[in-house]
Amino acid sequence: MYTTLISAEQLQALVAAQQPLRVFDCSFELTQPHAGKQHYLQAHIPGAVYADLDVHLSAKHGLPGSHGVVTAGGADHPASGGRHPLPNREKFAIWLSSAGLTNNMQAVVYDRNGANYCGRLWWMLKWAGHEAVAVLDGGLQAWQAAGGAVASGEEASHFQSNFELGPERAVLVDAGQVADRLGRPAQTLIDARAAARFRGEVEPLDPVAGHIPGALNRPFGQNLGADGKFKPASELRAEFDALLGGREPASVVHHCGSGVSALPNLIAMEIAGLGRTGLYAGSWSDWCSDTDRPVARDA
Helix, strand or coil, X not given: CCCCEECHHHHHHHHHCCCCEEEEECCCCCXXXXXXXXXXXXXXXXXXXXXXXXXXXXXXXXXXXXXXXXXXXXCCCCCCCXXXXXXXXXXXXXXXXHCCCCCCCEEEEECCCCCCCHHHHHHHHHHCXXXXXXXXXXXXXXXXXXXXXXXXXXXXXXXXXXXXXXXXXXXXXXXXXXXXXXXXXXXXXXXXXXXHHHHCCCCCCCCCCCECCCCEECCHHHHECCCCCECCHHHHHHHHHHHHCCXXXXXXXXXXXXXXXXXXXXXXXXXXXXXXXXXXXCHHHHHCCCCCCCCECCC
């Protein structure tokens, strides 16, 4: 079972051995939402299912209740707020079944965007109780560099499966929990956005610039080396130890703009041996939707 990363060569070996396997292409572009599917149609790992951030990995509409807390109940209610609200686990399981994923399969997720988008599906599968999911280290680029074949166009439909939800293996945190623990040692916030956005100098996507008070900043791209692969575990461990400055790793809650690019940080901490930490999926877009919540700016 691969649970964090899988190399192109390891994936090739699984394919050759005809192991139970489902591969997902999560390529996406925020500024051009349809570009990811076009890239998939041009070239993807043979047999891969396309997982669209907007269509499959997000609820169509955020349904905030009072103070931005998502109201529970109802089949269509998302599990988080923000620009990319999580679908509830039941709706996500229905999509996984339509994609032919079964509970005994190894899932492999990849993109061509520096693991920015495939981390979302990695986390969601853990959240659905599926531990056997790994990120293809280096993405499609690494697959092709290792001589892996690519296909174009649509793939044949998969047989409907019956994916069954298991106990949650990922920690989902909401705005109320973040607010309750603000400034306490029990919570260490790590913001994955670019430094200028974190400081509040610019804000291209959300109505308010700045960050959650007390948050630390680690732009998600810092987890990758020049080859586009995650840095070695020892290097990641040293970097996170320096960032945390003695804070307890188990106290960490990751966030970003909308709960997507925070995931490379979360995955990197797990690779580094620091455990599976929390995710505030609503992130800054959810936090700043309530004007009563405090905002910090370094600009």
